Amino acid sequence: MNKRFLCFLVFKLVFLSVGFSQESAKEVLRAKILNYPTPPDTGLVNLLNSISTEYMLVKPDSMIYFATESIQIARKVKYPLGEARAIGNMAKAYYVKGSYDLSLKHAISAKSASEKINDKLGLAYALNSIGLIHLTQNKNEEAIQDFLKALKLATEINSVKIQASVYINLGLAYTEYNRPDVALKYLGIGLEHCKKHSLNSYSAMLLNRMAETYYSLKKYERALEHYRLVLSKPEYKNSWExxxxxxxxxxxxxxxxxxAEAIDNAEKALLYARQVNAKYDISRALKILYAAHQKQNDYINAFKYLELEKLYSDSLFNEAKEKEINRLHLQLKQSENLQLQKLNEQNREQLKFIRKVTIVIAALALFLLIKTILIFRFSRQKSKLNHDLKIKSQAVEEQNQLILKQNVQLETLNQTKDQLFSIIGHDLRAPFGSILKAMEMMREGGLSEAELKFFLDGFYEKLRETSDMLDNLVTWASSQQLGINARPVSLDLSRQADEILSIYDILLKEKNIELKHFPSPDTNVFADPDHVRIIIQNLIANAIKFTPQDGEISIFYTADADRIAIHIKDSGIGIPAEKISKLFNLAGKEISTYGTKNEKGIGIGLLLVKRFADENAALISIESKEGEGSEFKVSFGRRGPVG
Incomplete structure (x- = not known):
C-alpha cells in the first residue's frame, strides 16, 4: 500500500469523532470563556478542553495552548478527569503536528491518568492514539492490539463514534499487515455499525476504504460498486470522500x-479536493488528468496538469520526509530511554556494591580498633584506593566532556545535512522533473512550433532558477561545513555595486524594470570584497525577483561618522510581517515564496547575506509593506569592525 496515502488517511481519521469545527462554534466557546465567572472551577476546565478540541485540525498550536491552561487549572481545582482529557488533547495535537515522540509521551500519560480514575472513554481515546503512533512506526501487531483494546472499551461504554473510528483504523492496520481479508472484515462490520447509528461521514469513509482495498486486489467491479455507493447517497456527501x-x-x-470518462471524473475529484485543500487527493486527480490527456496526445493540457501535479507531489513528498524524520526521532528517543534504563540498572548494581563495601569497611574498622597495627595499614590502603578512584573519576569525566563536545559537533553537521537534503529534495526535484517530462514529450514528436517555443522558454526559466539556486546552496553548504574567514580590506562600496549591476541586464530587460544607481563619492568601507559582492548580488537578485513588470529598483547610499550604508529599494510585492523575523534564520518551505514571474525562492540567499554581514560586522535592517515594496539597508564600518 502507498505509505504516503496511509499517513495521509490516518491524518484524516485519527480523531474523526471530533470532526471539523465551525467558526461559529469557536466564537461561542470564546465568548463563554470571556464571560466566565471567577474563580476557576471544573466547568472552566471542561470549557477549555472543548475549545482545545475545536482547534485540533486547523490550529494544533492553539489546541496545545488551551490544553496546557486546562491542565494547570485542573490541578489547581483537583479535577483529575479534566486533567486526563486535557493530556489526551495534547497527544492528539502533537500527532497532528507530526511530533510523534511528544504525542506518544502524552498519550501514555493520558492512559495512565485515565486508568487511575477508571475513565474508560479517556482510556479508549488514549489507546486509539497510541495505536496510530505505532502505525507510523510500522509496528502493525502492536497497533492492532491497541485498537482491539480501544474497541472493547468503546463497546462497553457504547461510544458509537469511537467504535467507528477504531473499525477504520483496524482496516488500515490489517491492510498494512498484508491481510486484506481481515481488513475487509472489520471495514464491513464498521459499515453496518455506522448505518445502524446513522454515522454518514464514517459510512462514506468506510465505503471508500473498502473500495481502495478491492482495487489493490484487482477486483475492479467491486471497487466501482463501493465508490458509486458513496456518490449515490445524498447523506454521504462530503467533499473529501x-x-x-x-x-x-x-x-x-x-x-x-x-x-473521456476518466477525465470527466478526475475533474470532479479535483473540484471537490480543492474545496477542502486535500493535497493528496488533488495530486491523485492531477496525475490521472495528466496521464489521460497525454494518452489523447493533448500535450498542452498534459503539461499543464503535470506542472500542477509536481507542485503538490513535491509538497507531499516534503511533508512525508518530515513525518519520517519525526518517526526516526521517536525511535531515537525510545532507544535513549532504553539506554537510560540500562544505566539506571547499572547504577543500582553499583549502589549495592557500595553498600557491601561500606559494610566490609565498617567491619574492618571495628576489627582495626582491636588491632592498632592493622588500623594504620588498612587506613593507608583506603587512602590509596580513594586516590586511585578520584583519578579514574577525573579521567572518566574528561572523556565524557570530550564525547559530549563531539556529539554537539556531530549533531550540528547532521542538522546541516538534513536541511540541505530537505531543500534539494523539495526545490531541485521540481524543475528537473518538469524538464525531463517535457523532453520526453519533445522526443515523441508531434509538437507545433508554438508548443516547441513554449517548452524552450520554460527550459530557460527553469535552468536559470536552478543555476542561481545551486550557486547559493554550494556557498551556503561550504560556509556551514568549513566556516567563514573574512579578509577585510578598504574598498569602494559604490564601485563594487556598479561592477555587479551589469550581471542583471538581461533579467532587468525581461521584466522591463528600471534600475537607478546613485553613486556617492565617499563610500570607502572596511570589509571582505568577496563577502560584499555576495551580499549585494543576493539583495539585487531578490529585488528583481519580487518586483513586477515595469517596476523600479533604486540603489543609494547614506553615511554617518562611523558607517556607510547601501540601500536597495524596490517597488515589489513586499514581505508579510510574519515572515520578516524569519528571513535571516530559516530556509526551505517555511519561507519559500514565488517571485512575480513564478521564480522560485527558498531563502538561502538571505541566509548568506546575514552570515557574511555578521562576519564583516555589518548591520542589516528591513522596511517592507505588502503591495508597496521593500527596502534593505546594509551598513559597513568605515575603519575596520565597529560594534
Missing part, C-alpha cells in the same frame, strides 16, 4: 481506456 470516490472511478476508467 467525494473526491476520493471520483478519482478512484477515474483511475479504473483510465486503466480500461475510457479516457
Amino acid at each position: 467525494y473526491s476520493l470516490a471520483y478519482s478512484g472511478i477515474a483511475r479504473i476508467q483510465f486503466e480500461r481506456g475510457l479516457l
Whole structure:
C-alpha cells in the first residue's frame, strides 16, 4: 500500500469523532470563556478542553495552548478527569503536528491518568492514539492490539463514534499487515455499525476504504460498486470522500481506456479536493488528468496538469520526509530511554556494591580498633584506593566532556545535512522533473512550433532558477561545513555595486524594470570584497525577483561618522510581517515564496547575506509593506569592525 496515502488517511481519521469545527462554534466557546465567572472551577476546565478540541485540525498550536491552561487549572481545582482529557488533547495535537515522540509521551500519560480514575472513554481515546503512533512506526501487531483494546472499551461504554473510528483504523492496520481479508472484515462490520447509528461521514469513509482495498486486489467491479455507493447517497456527501470516490472511478476508467470518462471524473475529484485543500487527493486527480490527456496526445493540457501535479507531489513528498524524520526521532528517543534504563540498572548494581563495601569497611574498622597495627595499614590502603578512584573519576569525566563536545559537533553537521537534503529534495526535484517530462514529450514528436517555443522558454526559466539556486546552496553548504574567514580590506562600496549591476541586464530587460544607481563619492568601507559582492548580488537578485513588470529598483547610499550604508529599494510585492523575523534564520518551505514571474525562492540567499554581514560586522535592517515594496539597508564600518 502507498505509505504516503496511509499517513495521509490516518491524518484524516485519527480523531474523526471530533470532526471539523465551525467558526461559529469557536466564537461561542470564546465568548463563554470571556464571560466566565471567577474563580476557576471544573466547568472552566471542561470549557477549555472543548475549545482545545475545536482547534485540533486547523490550529494544533492553539489546541496545545488551551490544553496546557486546562491542565494547570485542573490541578489547581483537583479535577483529575479534566486533567486526563486535557493530556489526551495534547497527544492528539502533537500527532497532528507530526511530533510523534511528544504525542506518544502524552498519550501514555493520558492512559495512565485515565486508568487511575477508571475513565474508560479517556482510556479508549488514549489507546486509539497510541495505536496510530505505532502505525507510523510500522509496528502493525502492536497497533492492532491497541485498537482491539480501544474497541472493547468503546463497546462497553457504547461510544458509537469511537467504535467507528477504531473499525477504520483496524482496516488500515490489517491492510498494512498484508491481510486484506481481515481488513475487509472489520471495514464491513464498521459499515453496518455506522448505518445502524446513522454515522454518514464514517459510512462514506468506510465505503471508500473498502473500495481502495478491492482495487489493490484487482477486483475492479467491486471497487466501482463501493465508490458509486458513496456518490449515490445524498447523506454521504462530503467533499473529501467525494473526491476520493471520483478519482478512484477515474483511475479504473483510465486503466480500461475510457479516457473521456476518466477525465470527466478526475475533474470532479479535483473540484471537490480543492474545496477542502486535500493535497493528496488533488495530486491523485492531477496525475490521472495528466496521464489521460497525454494518452489523447493533448500535450498542452498534459503539461499543464503535470506542472500542477509536481507542485503538490513535491509538497507531499516534503511533508512525508518530515513525518519520517519525526518517526526516526521517536525511535531515537525510545532507544535513549532504553539506554537510560540500562544505566539506571547499572547504577543500582553499583549502589549495592557500595553498600557491601561500606559494610566490609565498617567491619574492618571495628576489627582495626582491636588491632592498632592493622588500623594504620588498612587506613593507608583506603587512602590509596580513594586516590586511585578520584583519578579514574577525573579521567572518566574528561572523556565524557570530550564525547559530549563531539556529539554537539556531530549533531550540528547532521542538522546541516538534513536541511540541505530537505531543500534539494523539495526545490531541485521540481524543475528537473518538469524538464525531463517535457523532453520526453519533445522526443515523441508531434509538437507545433508554438508548443516547441513554449517548452524552450520554460527550459530557460527553469535552468536559470536552478543555476542561481545551486550557486547559493554550494556557498551556503561550504560556509556551514568549513566556516567563514573574512579578509577585510578598504574598498569602494559604490564601485563594487556598479561592477555587479551589469550581471542583471538581461533579467532587468525581461521584466522591463528600471534600475537607478546613485553613486556617492565617499563610500570607502572596511570589509571582505568577496563577502560584499555576495551580499549585494543576493539583495539585487531578490529585488528583481519580487518586483513586477515595469517596476523600479533604486540603489543609494547614506553615511554617518562611523558607517556607510547601501540601500536597495524596490517597488515589489513586499514581505508579510510574519515572515520578516524569519528571513535571516530559516530556509526551505517555511519561507519559500514565488517571485512575480513564478521564480522560485527558498531563502538561502538571505541566509548568506546575514552570515557574511555578521562576519564583516555589518548591520542589516528591513522596511517592507505588502503591495508597496521593500527596502534593505546594509551598513559597513568605515575603519575596520565597529560594534
